[in-house]
Amino acid sequence: MILNVDLASEVPIYQQIRDRIVEAIADGVLTEGSPLPATRALAADFGINFHTVNKAYDLLRQQGLIRLNRKTGAVVTSTVADSPFCTEWTARARTLLAEAVAKGLPADGVLKTCESVLNSFGTDLSEDTP
Amino acid sequence: MTTTIALSSGVSALMLVLLLVLPSVSSPTVPFGVRVPARRVDDPTVVRQTRIYRWRVFALGIVSAAVGVVIYGLTGKPFLLPLSVLMVVGVWYGCYFLANRKIRVAKAAGGWYEGLHQGIAVDTELRTDPPRFPWLWLAPALIVTVATTVIGVIAYPSMPEMLVVHHGANGVPNRLAAKSVNAAFSLVFVQIGVTALLVGIAAAIFFSSRSDIDPGRPVSSARWHRRYMSLGAKALLGLVAMIDLGMLGSSLLMWTGTVISWAPLVVVLPILVAVVVAVVVLARNNLAGDEAEEVTGMAHRDDDMYWRGGLFYVNPEDHALVVPRRFGLGWTLNFGNPRVAMLLVAVVGLAGLLITLRFGG
Numbered sequence: 001m002i003l004n005v006d007l008a009s010e011v012p013i014y015q016q017i018r019d020r021i022v023e024a025i026a027d028g029v030l031t032e033g034s035p036l037p038a039t040r041a042l043a044a045d046f047g048i049n050f051h052t053v054n055k056a057y058d059l060l061r062q063q064g065l066i067r068l069n070r071k072t073g074a075v076v077t078s079t080v081a082d083s084p085f086c087t088e089w090t091a092r093a094r095t096l097l098a099e100a101v102a103k104g105l106p107a108d109g110v111l112k113t114c115e116s117v118l119n120s121f122g123t124d125l126s127e128d129t130p
Numbered sequence: 131m132t133t134t135i136a137l138s139s140g141v142s143a144l145m146l147v148l149l150l151v152l153p154s155v156s157s158p159t160v161p162f163g164v165r166v167p168a169r170r171v172d173d174p175t176v177v178r179q180t181r182i183y184r185w186r187v188f189a190l191g192i193v194s195a196a197v198g199v200v201i202y203g204l205t206g207k208p209f210l211l212p213l214s215v216l217m218v219v220g221v222w223y224g225c226y227f228l229a230n231r232k233i234r235v236a237k238a239a240g241g242w243y244e245g246l247h248q249g250i251a252v253d254t255e256l257r258t259d260p261p262r263f264p265w266l267w268l269a270p271a272l273i274v275t276v277a278t279t280v281i282g283v284i285a286y287p288s289m290p291e292m293l294v295v296h297h298g299a300n301g302v303p304n305r306l307a308a309k310s311v312n313a314a315f316s317l318v319f320v321q322i323g324v325t326a327l328l329v330g331i332a333a334a335i336f337f338s339s340r341s342d343i344d345p346g347r348p349v350s351s352a353r354w355h356r357r358y359m360s361l362g363a364k365a366l367l368g369l370v371a372m373i374d375l376g377m378l379g380s381s382l383l384m385w386t387g388t389v390i391s392w393a394p395l396v397v398v399l400p401i402l403v404a405v406v407v408a409v410v411v412l413a414r415n416n417l418a419g420d421e422a423e424e425v426t427g428m429a430h431r432d433d434d435m436y437w438r439g440g441l442f443y444v445n446p447e448d449h450a451l452v453v454p455r456r457f458g459l460g461w462t463l464n465f466g467n468p469r470v471a472m473l474l475v476a477v478v479g480l481a482g483l484l485i486t487l488r489f490g491g
Contacts, residue, residue: 001255002348007248007431037257044449045252045340 017056026121036074142195155416162229163440175236179229186225230440249428251345253352270371290387317377332366340450345428354418365408372404
């Protein structure tokens with residue numbers, strides 16, 4: 001899996017790492033049991049402080065997307081959305097959609113974008129499944 | 131004398147060809163060690179500096195090699211001959227540095243990185259599913275070393291009482307030693323030492339070098355990195371086998387008491403062939419292939435400040451020991467890493483100890 005970090009972005013690096021890993025899980029590039037590099041190794045590859053990678057992994061752990069273990073390292077876990085997550089996610093989606101409406105994007109265009117993004121996820125999984 | 135001049139001129143010519151080819155096999159986004167965005171790789175400054183560099187290296191390289199040969203011809207001292215090779219390297223660095231400076235100035239003046247998204251790309255699979263070290267390629271070196279030892283043990287009783295342990299540059303034996311296990315098996319010890327050293331270097335590069343993935347085309351760049359690591363390790367292991375082969379040939383001459391004028395070639399030729407093959411293989415694969423890949427629109431981060439003199443990587447914040455070389459083939463050390471500093475001190479100390487022991491003895 002390729003992890004790209006944009007140094008000019010206003011989004012902090014730990015957040016970008018977390019976002020790319022979430023996208024890889026949605027894409028099916030990372031599945032349940034997929035290992036992630038050790039924090040120090042990933043930090044060395046990026047040339048950044050390992051606390052930054054730790055922060056990203058901690059966010060993912062809090063959201064139940066990965067499991068951290070001394071022996072096995074960071075591993076992707078299977079997760080089911082619970083009620084607090086749904087509430088929090090709806091609030092974030094609302095803000096994102098509000099931005100689209102405030103900027104005058106047409107509703108059908110917004111829906112189409114949502115649909116195409118959703119459809120783009122899991123393509124790797126469906127291709128691998130016989 | 132003619133053989134020595136021919137050998138030295140050959141080495142200088144090979145180096146010159148390599149130095150002239152290097153701009154073509156180095157990454158186009160790092161011309162002369164200056165990081166530039168993909169849209170600037172054909173900038174007039176870069177094109178002009180490449181042309182000027184080639185002319186300077188060609189003319190001054192030939193002059194340096196000729197001066198070395200003339201000095202040797204006048205003095206007749208063989209140890210002066212490597213000077214011509216050193217002069218070619220010195221001349222090369224001067225030309226390289228001038229080109230580096232001109233491009234850096236143009237880059238700063240033109241604001242080449244303004245408005246670009248600089249990024250870093252990492253392939254996590256290089257950590258979670260690392261490429262395998264080609265251990266099988268170590269087999270030839272081990273077989274040659276074991277064969278040398280076995281032949282030596284069998285031939286020991288019939289070896290001459292005085293063994294030739296050193297040849298002059300003209301091929302005439304200039305040092306003899308009474309038959310002993312140490313003298314007879316000296317080259318076997320060299321085989322073992324060189325094999326251990328080069329395998330250690332190959333493994334260190336393979337397991338601890340940081341990938342330098344192009345964020346603009348990360349997938350093909352990561353694929354190339356895997357292939358290049360494997361090729362680099364195989365090239366080094368092939369070189370080890372050829373060095374060991376040279377030692378086997380030289381040992382056979384010593385053990386049979388054979389005196390031939392081209393004795394040094396028995397060692398030099400296999401090594402030279404291996405070096406040429408390794409350089410050609412690495413040079414041919416030094417660039418990521420032009421594979422079809424959707425570009426991300428991101429540029430490699432401008433990290434010129436960590437490359438002192440455009441050549442030496444000094445970044446104390448980077449934990450990597452070994453990083454890909456910016457200009458040229460292979461890898462270089464991160465001189466800002468305290469562990470590299472300790473390693474260099476240890477190497478210098480060991481070399482000093484060996485020289486002291488040699489001259490002391």
